[in-house]
Amino acid sequence: MSVDLGLSPDQESIAELFNGFFSNEAPPAVARAAEPLGFDRELWNKVIELGAPGMGCAVEIGGGGASLGDLVVVAETVGRSIAPIPLIDHLAALSVLSDADLVAGEVIAAVAVRPADANGIWSLVPAGAVADVVIGVDGDETVVVRSTPPMSGPRNHGSMPLADRSAREGSRTVLGPASLFEVVLNRWKLLTAAALVGIAEAAKELGVAYVKERTQFGVPVGSFQAVQHGLADLPVAIDGGRLLTHKAAWALDNVTDGLIDWANNEITDGSTLATMAFLFAADGAVMATDRSLHYHGGYGFAEEYDIQMYYRRARGWSLILGDSTSVGLSLADRLFGTVEG
Amino acid sequence: MDFALSSEVVEFRDEIRSIIREFVTPEIADRMHTTGVFDAPELNLELGRRGILERACPGLGKGDPIEMYVMFNELEKAGAPYDGLAVALMIAAVVNKLGTDEQKERIIPSIISGEALVCMGYSEADFGSDVASIKTRAIKDGDEWVINGSKMWTTLAQVAEWLILLTRTDLDLPKHKGLTMFILPMNTPGITVEPVHTLGTEITNATWYDDVRVGDDAVLGDENGGWRTMTTVLAFERGVMGGTNAGVPLLRHFHEWAVANGVFDEPTTRERMARSIIDMQVATLLTMRSAWIAASGGMPGLEGSMTKVFAVEAYQRASRWTQATAGPAGLLQFHEEGAAGEGFVEYDARHSPVMSIYGGTTEINRNNIAERHLGLPKSR
Numbered sequence: 030m031s032v033d034l035g036l037s038p039d040q041e042s043i044a045e046l047f048n049g050f051f052s053n054e055a056p057p058a059v060a061r062a063a064e065p066l067g068f069d070r071e072l073w074n075k076v077i078e079l080g081a082p083g084m085g086c087a088v089e090i091g092g093g094g095a096s097l098g099d100l101v102v103v104a105e106t107v108g109r110s111i112a113p114i115p116l117i118d119h120l121a122a123l124s125v126l127s128d129a130d131l132v133a134g135e136v137i138a139a140v141a142v143r144p145a146d147a148n149g150i151w152s153l154v155p156a157g158a159v160a161d162v163v164i165g166v167d168g169d170e171t172v173v174v175r176s177t178p179p180m181s182g183p184r185n186h187g188s189m190p191l192a193d194r195s196a197r198e199g200s201r202t203v204l205g206p207a208s209l210f211e212v213v214l215n216r217w218k219l220l221t222a223a224a225l226v227g228i229a230e231a232a233k234e235l236g237v238a239y240v241k242e243r244t245q246f247g248v249p250v251g252s253f254q255a256v257q258h259g260l261a262d263l264p265v266a267i268d269g270g271r272l273l274t275h276k277a278a279w280a281l282d283n284v285t286d287g288l289i290d291w292a293n294n295e296i297t298d299g300s301t302l303a304t305m306a307f308l309f310a311a312d313g314a315v316m317a318t319d320r321s322l323h324y325h326g327g328y329g330f331a332e333e334y335d336i337q338m339y340y341r342r343a344r345g346w347s348l349i350l351g352d353s354t355s356v357g358l359s360l361a362d363r364l365f366g367t368v369e370g
Numbered sequence: 371m372d373f374a375l376s377s378e379v380v381e382f383r384d385e386i387r388s389i390i391r392e393f394v395t396p397e398i399a400d401r402m403h404t405t406g407v408f409d410a411p412e413l414n415l416e417l418g419r420r421g422i423l424e425r426a427c428p429g430l431g432k433g434d435p436i437e438m439y440v441m442f443n444e445l446e447k448a449g450a451p452y453d454g455l456a457v458a459l460m461i462a463a464v465v466n467k468l469g470t471d472e473q474k475e476r477i478i479p480s481i482i483s484g485e486a487l488v489c490m491g492y493s494e495a496d497f498g499s500d501v502a503s504i505k506t507r508a509i510k511d512g513d514e515w516v517i518n519g520s521k522m523w524t525t526l527a528q529v530a531e532w533l534i535l536l537t538r539t540d541l542d543l544p545k546h547k548g549l550t551m552f553i554l555p556m557n558t559p560g561i562t563v564e565p566v567h568t569l570g571t572e573i574t575n576a577t578w579y580d581d582v583r584v585g586d587d588a589v590l591g592d593e594n595g596g597w598r599t600m601t602t603v604l605a606f607e608r609g610v611m612g613g614t615n616a617g618v619p620l621l622r623h624f625h626e627w628a629v630a631n632g633v634f635d636e637p638t639t640r641e642r643m644a645r646s647i648i649d650m651q652v653a654t655l656l657t658m659r660s661a662w663i664a665a666s667g668g669m670p671g672l673e674g675s676m677t678k679v680f681a682v683e684a685y686q687r688a689s690r691w692t693q694a695t696a697g698p699a700g701l702l703q704f705h706e707e708g709a710a711g712e713g714f715v716e717y718d719a720r721h722s723p724v725m726s727i728y729g730g731t732t733e734i735n736r737n738n739i740a741e742r743h744l745g746l747p748k749s750r
C-alpha cells in the first residue's frame with residue numbers, strides 16, 4: 030500500500046472501452062431523441078452485450094467482479110455522454126441483489142433513494158418509470174419489489190425516467206432492516222457523483238471548444254481573460270471531484286472502521302466520503318454547466334445546442350436525492366453527530 | 371487509486387506528529403503573532419537534529435515528495451509557524467540542484483541543520499506579477515559583482531542568514547533572458563532592511579542594496595540564467611509545502627467556540643461547516659496529487675496552480691462565513707475575553723486575503739490554467 034492517484038491499467042482500458050462505446054452508440058443526439066422519457070431500450074440492450082449491468086457482481090454469479098473504483102470509471106463515462114440508460118441505478122441496486130436476470134441486465138433495477146411514505150409509495154424514483162425491480166426502504170425494512178414499470182412519468186428538468194412506485198404492490202421481498210439499504214445508497218451516491226464529474230467534464234469540453242471557435246471583435250472569445258478565468262475553475266472542480274469520488278470508492282472497498290476525524294482532516298470512512306463526493310460533484314457539475322452555457326452566449330440557450338441538455342441533467346441527477354440543504358445536513362450529522370431534541 | 375500512505379510514510383508522519391506535540395506549544399503558535407515572524411527556530415532545530423530536513427529535502431536524503439507533503443500538511447493542520455522552514459528547504463533544494471560543489475558545502479548544511487533561514491528577493495515595488503521586468507542591477511566589476519537596487523516584500527529578511535536575489539545583468543537581452551540569481555549572506559555590507567507591517571500580523575520588509583559586492587561564488591545557476599533558477603524554485607515548491615489546508619485549524623477553533631457557546635446546533639452553521647470540511651478534503655487531495663506526480667517523476671507545475679486557486683478560495687470562504695457567523699465575537703482579537711475561536715476567527719479574516727496574492731496571484735494562476743491546461747490563446 031502506498032499512494033497511487035492514477036487509474037490502473039485495467040481502469041484505463043475500461044475508460045477507453047466505455048468512452049469509445051458511448052461516443053459511437055450514444056452521441057448527444059441519442060439522449061435528445063430519448064427525451065422526454067430519458068430511456069433508450071436499444072442502447073440498454075447494447076450495454077448488456079458489454080456485460081455492464083452485472084459488472085460489479087461476483088464472477089461466480091456471472092458478474093464482472095469489478096471494484097468500486099472500476100465502476101466509478103464507468104459511471105463517469107455515463108455522465109460524460111448523458112446516455113439515456115439507468116446504468117448507475119442498476120449498478121447501485123446490484124450491490125445487494127444478485128438475481129440472474131438482473132446480473133444479465135434482462136431486467137432493470139432502480140433505487141428508491143428516499144424512503145416510502147405512509148402509504149408505501151416511493152415518490153419520484155429515478156429510473157422508476159422503466160425499472161422492473163425497485164429496491165428501497167419501507168418503514169424499518171429494506172424491501173425489493175418486482176412489478177410492471179409504467180414506462181412513463183412526469184416530465185422533468187433532467188428528462189429522467191422518474192415515476193412513483195409502490196413498495197407494497199407486486200412481488201415483494203424483505204431483504205433486511207432499513208440499515209441494509211445504506212450500502213445501496215452509498216453506491217448510488219458514489220456512482221452519481223462520478224457521473225456528475227463526467228457531466229462537468231463534458232460541459233468543460235463543450236465550452237472550451239466553443240470559445241476557441243467563436244470569434245467576436247475579430248478574435249476568438251476564448252482569448253478574453255474574463256472568459257478564460259471563468260473556465261479555468263472547471264478543471265479544478267473536475268479533478269477535485271474525481272479524486273474525492275475515487276477516494277470514497279477506495280474507502281468503501283478497502284477500509285473498515287474508517288476515520289471521521291474532520292478536526293485533523295483525516296477522513297477515511299467510506300459512507301461519509303460518498304456523501305462528500307456527491308455534494309462536491311453536484312456543485313461542480315452545476316458550476317461547469319452554468320459557465321459553459323453562459324460562454325456559449327445566446328446559442329447556449331438554444332435547444333439545438335447540446336450544453337442545455339447537460340445543464341438540465343447536472344441539476345436533475347443531483348437534486349433527485351433531496352434538496353441540497355438536507356443532504357448537507359445529513360453529512361453534518363455524520364461528521365458532528367446528530368443534534369439532540 | 372490507492373489513498374493509503376505506505377507504512378514507512380506513516381512512521382514518518384507519526385514522528386512529525388510527536389515533534390509537533392512537543393514543540394508546537396501554544397506559546398510558540400502565539401509568538402508568531404507578536405513577533406510577526408512566521409518561524410519557530412526550536413522546531414526547525416529539532417527537525418534538523420533528527421535528520422528530517424535532510425530526509426525531506428528534494429535531491430538530498432530520501433527526497434520523497436509524499437513525505438514533504440505529509441510534513442508540511444501536518445505542520446499546517448497543527449497551526450505551526452512553518453513559513454521560514456518551507457522557504458529554507460525549497461532554496462536548499464535549488465542550491466543542491468543548480469549550485470556548485472563549493473556552494474553546496476557552504477550553504478546546505480546550515481539549512482538542513484535547521485539553523486539558517488533564507489529570504490527571497492524577487493518582487494520589487496514596481497514589479498510583482500510581472501517579476502521578469504525587475505530592475506535591480508548587478509554589474510560585473512573585475513572578479514566581483516556590484517549590486518544596486520531595491521526589493522519589496524522580502525519576507526524573513528530580518529531573521530534570515532541567506533538571501534536569494536534576482537537581478538538584471540544584461541539590459542540588451544529580452545526581459546526573461548537578462549536576469550541572474552545570486553545567493554549571498556544577509557550580513558554582506560550594503561544591505562538595508564526596513565520593516566513593512568501587514569494586515570495579517572506578518573512583518574515583511576523592504577530591502578535596499580547599495581554597492582553590494584559579491585564574487586562569482588554568489589551566482590546561483592548560470593549568469594543570465596536567473597529565470598531558469600526562478601522556475602526551479604517554483605518547481606520544488608510544487609504546491610506541496612503547505613498553504614493548502616489553512617482552514618483546518620480555523621474550523622477546529624471555530625467549532626470549539628461554537629459548541630462551548632451553544633450555537634453549533636444551528637442548521638446553517640452545521641451545513642456550512644460540513645461544506646468547508648469537504649473543501650479541506652479536496653484541497654488536501656489536490657495537494658497529495660501534486661506530491662504523487664512529483665514522486666512519479668513528473669513536474670506538477672500546472673497542478674500546483676490548480677491546487678492553489680482552489681485551496682486559497684476554500685480557506686477564504688471558511689474564513690468569511692466563520693467570522694460572519696460569530697458576529698461580534700468574531701471581531702475580538704487574541705487574548706480578548708469572549709473572542710471566537712480564541713481570536714483565530716478574527717485573525718484568519720485578516721490573514722486569508724494574502725493567500726491569493728503571494729507566491730503568484732490567483733489571476734496569474736488562472737491565466738496559467740487557461741493557457742496551459744485548456745489551451746486557450748494568450749490574453750496578454
Ligand SMILES: Cc1cc2nc3c(=O)[nH]c(=O)nc-3n(C[C@H](O)[C@H](O)[C@H](O)COP(=O)(O)OP(=O)(O)OC[C@H]3O[C@@H](n4cnc5c(N)ncnc54)[C@H](O)[C@@H]3O)c2cc1C
Nearest residue numbers: 490491492493497498499523524525727728729730731733
Ligand atoms: C505578505 C507578503 C509576503 C510576500 N513575500 C514575498 C517574498 O518573500 N519574496 C518576494 O519576492 N515576494 C514576496 N511577496 C510579493 C508577492 O509575490 C507579490 O505581491 C505578488 O506576486 C503580486 O505582485 P504585486 O503585489 O506587485 O501585485 P500586482 O502584480 O501589481 O497585481 C495587482 C493585481 O493585478 C492582478 N494582475 C496582475 N497581472 C495580471 C494579469 N496578467 N492578468 C490578470 N490580473 C493581473 C493581480 O492578480 C492583482 O490582483 C509577498 C507579498 C506579500 C503581500
